[in-house]
Amino acid sequence: MANIAHETENQLPVTKSIYYFSGTGNSYYVAKTIADSIGAVLKPIVSLKKGDVIEADILCFIFPVYDFKPPKKVTEIVENLSKISANYTIAIGTYGVALSSTLNYFKKSLNQKGVILSRGYGIKLPHNAVGSIGFTDEENYTRILRADKKICDIVGNIQARTVGDIEKTSIFENMTILKQFPHIIKLLFILLFKGPKSLEFTVTGDCISCYQCKKICPVNNIEWVNGKPDFGKDCTGCFACLQWCPKSAIRIGKYGFKGICMKHYHHPKVKAVDLIMDSSRE
Structure with a gap:
């Protein structure tokens, strides 16, 4: 059951800060919607550098779930900050299969910095x-509608500063993962018989050298070599490069979308320019 927070003893800046990590727009959309609703400053989490300090009255971290955990880049950035101070802190994980214990993993990273997670969604x-x-288009549309409703509920809770549960689910939440099994088996078959290199990113002749993949990569993992993208070793698996390519010229190995x-998909209310403009590329 949620309680109302009364953490007024810390004299912190009366700012509301939201840090997000997003590849195809889901987390950005959630972060932007909440920021607009509560009047928060919105920043990509990759804009934070080692040794930085965060001080805010209300602080929110929003990121996708990768393999039932927060993205490694997100936890690394948080754990390398010099200091985090906030009166009210929440975390939100966006996901397509299952939330699992993602937020509890992130809670540990915050605890290392002496931060208490007030709520997790x-x-x-x-x-x-x-x-x-x-997943059908109808299923995806329904998920977006339900997400909008939950975002509204979260905004109300933030404004009321409720303190409550850190949400988690089974990896078998609504048996969504069962729809993945045939595809996971196919992926494992490729890995077993053709090796990991067969699933590295490649570029077809349809590439028009627009640089969009390089600009939108949230971890700066793409360089430009001989007029084409060259993928580094720090890929976080967000699929932004593949999903935002205007010519579908990026593939996983020799496989196009259907083959893999x-x-x-990218969130229908987010444009590539939103992520590029809000991303740090220093």
Whole structure:
């Protein structure tokens, strides 16, 4: 049961700060909607550098769930900050299959910095990775509508500063993962018989050298070599490069979307320019 927070003893700046990590727009959309609703400053979490300090009255972290955990880049950035101070802190994980214990993993990273997580939420949105071909457009539309309702509820809780549960689910939440099994088996088959290199990013002749993949990569993992993107070793698996390519010129190995059991998706209310303009590229 939620309680109302009364943490007024710390004289922190009366700012509301939201830090997000997003590849195909789900987390950005949630972060932007909440920021607009509560009057918060919105920043990409990759804009934070080692040794930085965060001080805010209300602080929110929003990120996708990767393999039932927060993105490694997100936890690394948080754990490398010099100091985090906030009167009220929440975390939101966006996911397509299951939230699992993602927020509890993130809670540990915050605890290392002496921060108490006031509340944690999961928001289910369309899946953007391997296996997403198993979900219909109608299912995805329904998820977006339900997510909007939950965002409204979260905004109310933030404004009331309620303190409560850190949400988690089973990995078998609503048996969503069962739709993934045939596609996961196909992926494992490729890995077993063709090796990991067969699933590295490649570029077809359809590439028009627009630089969009390089600009939108949230971890700066793409360089430009001989007029084409060259993928580094720090990929976080967000699929932004693949999903935002205007010519679908980026593939996983030799496989297009159908071959790797993926559906073309980015949040319908987010444009590539939103992520590029809000991303730090220093």
